[in-house]
Amino acid sequence: AQRVTQPEKLLSVFKGAPVELKCNYSYSGSPELFWYVQYSRQRLQLLLRHISRESIKGFTADLNKGETSFHLKKPFAQEEDSAMYYCALSGAGTASKLTFGTGTRLQVTL
Amino acid sequence: EPEVTQTPSHQVTQMGQEVILRCVPISNHLYFYWYRQILGQKVEFLVSFYNNEISEKSEIFDDQFSVERPDGSNFTLKIRSTKLEDSAMYFCASRRTSAYEQYFGPGTRLTVT
Numbered sequence: 001a002q003r004v005t006q007p008e009k010l011l012s013v014f015k016g017a018p019v020e021l022k023c024n025y026s027y028s029g030s031p032e033l034f035w036y037v038q039y040s041r042q043r044l045q046l047l048l049r050h051i052s053r054e055s056i057k058g059f060t061a062d063l064n065k066g067e068t069s070f071h072l073k074k075p076f077a078q079e080e081d082s083a084m085y086y087c088a089l090s091g092a093g094t095a096s097k098l099t100f101g102t103g104t105r106l107q108v109t110l
Numbered sequence: 111e112p113e114v115t116q117t118p119s120h121q122v123t124q125m126g127q128e129v130i131l132r133c134v135p136i137s138n139h140l141y142f143y144w145y146r147q148i149l150g151q152k153v154e155f156l157v158s159f160y161n162n163e164i165s166e167k168s169e170i171f172d173d174q175f176s177v178e179r180p181d182g183s184n185f186t187l188k189i190r191s192t193k194l195e196d197s198a199m200y201f202c203a204s205r206r207t208s209a210y211e212q213y214f215g216p217g218t219r220l221t222v223t
Binding site for chain 2: 045
């Protein structure tokens with residue numbers, strides 16, 4: 001079975017502070033991991049995928065297979081980062097459904 | 111940039127009625143999905159669809175649910191006899207054959223009264 005855990009429902013940080021949104025996963029094979037972001041009243045948007053190892057909007061995420069984690073980080077939070085963030089896992093198989101975590105609401109305040 | 115579209119944005123229906131939720135996936139995508147999110151809960155997988163047949167379905171996707179690709183562009187989710195607990199946000203997603211990332215539509219909010 002595949003499972004994604006995001007332990008924090010809400011993370012509140014000040015503008016300019018570092019951000020780390022935690023994600024742990026459980027999967028027996030080699031997963032594909034993603035971060036999706038949902039801004040207020042908008043669709044789920046792909047933010048990052050682990051395989052590309054890129055930085056989007058200043059966010060990065062590293063897959064740690066030993067700790068089965070895929071934490072999302074940003075060194076300096078901006079107001080426009082306030083949104084709901086979902087970690088998601090895609091396992092093996094051609095259909096590759098996504099299994100989502102419960103999401104973390106990031107609130108960036110002045 | 112092409113996007114997945116969904117109609118309607120909000121559907122209100124009475125318990126026991128049939129509803130059809132519509133999605134237009136991105137044109138060169140071949141894998142299609144439906145997910146739902148009950149208020150306050152996480153996004154849950156319902157069904158995946160490829161090559162005109164269901165690839166995988168979850169326990170939620172029982173006999174009351176069906177999917178169809180009636181033409182070259184639409185992908186529909188039908189709920190035959192809605193229940194109160196079907197009230198949720200329903201998201202359609204699609205992806206290319208060569209990549210795992212899925213692209214989501216804006217969702218349809220279904221309210222069953």
